[in-house]
Amino acid sequence: MKPRKIIFIISLFGAVANAAENSCKYALTGGKQDIITIDIGQTMSIPRDTPNGTVLYESTPYQHGTTNKYNCSSAHSWGVKNNLGTDTTTSDTFPIGGTGISWQYILNGKARFGYGGFIESAGTWHFENYTTALRLIKTGDIKSGVTIAAGDVGYIKADTLFLTTIRTSQPITITAASCETPDVKVDMGEHDLDVFSKSGSYSRSINFDIKLNNCPSGIKKVTYSLTPNTTAPAWNASMGIIKLHANSTAKGIALQIIDSNEQPVELNKTYTFSNFSSTGGNFNIPLAARYFRTLPTGNFGEHDTGMSAGTANSDISFVMSYL
Incomplete structure (x- = not known):
């Protein structure tokens, strides 16, 4: 008798489980899920420093019909399943x-939550006159060169019933768009010490460019900032002045960075490069450098104690952002 009881109990549990697992069915003869195929394109170029939360793409809304109308005999879980990664309720x-x-x-x-985040009651449900769209959002550092395979992105489920599936028609290669920015070496030339006769006096300006080469299309905005290095810390950040290297032999002066209008470039401040075009190409950010007397004015002009000629080397970093 025990074997029969065990078999009976297992059969009973199996019947209950099957009833619970299959509480939802298509309401119409021939009912089936909607397959929504979207062509995003073969490549997606995203500016490298695009802020997280930026919407990168949203498809044209798909208009649902009646084919996936469904009945559910009991309350059930409902929501989105992610076929390309994790999902949570x-x-x-x-x-x-x-x-x-x-x-x-x-x-x-409206963006919908992961499967199980919503409990739908028993009854008849439908998507008729509803629309579905796929939205892509930047949520982390873009991995340039990776490919998102074609196929199912994800779907909505009611209990075990698949209602709609979003599918991409072709692989998508992702690129983090940025410009090539080579290092800049500026030859400051020679300057007579007598131009530094008092505090705040400065030498002639030496022009140089930060080059933006081979910029791809799609970048809408470029910003830059100048950041002092430990080898040449700031002497006056608001005036764009950095100290010379410790092994420089010139004394009483520092290096100042100015823009094309000979105005100081404030250190650690973000500037927008206004002459950039979203069509891409090559661009130059025009800047200049000059030596600046930092020693207080004395009685002997350029011969004040603490002033001396010699080597006067320095360096600074530029930080680019592409939006």
Whole structure:
């Protein structure tokens, strides 16, 4: 009798489990899920320093019909499953591997949460006159050169029933767009010590450019900042003045960075390069450098104690951002 009881109990549990797992079914004969195929293109170029949370792409809304109308005999879990990474019940944003990009399922203009984040009651449900769109969002550092495979991005489930699936038609290669920026070496030439007769006096300016080469299209904004290095710390950040290297033999002077209008470039401040074009190409940010007397004025002009000629080397870093 025990074997029969065991078999009976297992059969009973199996029947209950099957009923619970299959509480939702298509309501119409021939009912099936909607497959939404989207062509994003073969490449997606994203400016390297685009802020997290920026919407990178949103598809044209797809208009649902009646084919995926469904009935559910009991309350059930409902929500989005991510086919390209993880999903949780508390988030409406789903990572695409380690690309730095996530996607959202936009149903009727609203991002929907992961499966299980919503409990739908028993009854008849439909997507008729609803719209679905795919939204891509930057959520991390862009991994340039990676490819998102074509195929299913994710889907909405009601219990075990697949209702809609978003699918991409072709692989997408991601690039983090930026310009090539070679190091800059500025030959400051020779300067007579007598131009530094008092505190605040300065030498003639030596022009140089920060070059932006081979900039791709799609970058809308370029910013830059000048950051002092430990080898040449700031003497006066607001005036764009940095100290000379410790092994320089010239004394009483420092180096000042100025713009094309001979105005000081404040250190650690972000400037927008206004002559950039989103069509891409090659560009120059015009700047200049000059020596600046930092020693207080004395009674002997350029011969004041603490002033001396010699080598006068320095360096500074420039930081570019592409938006």
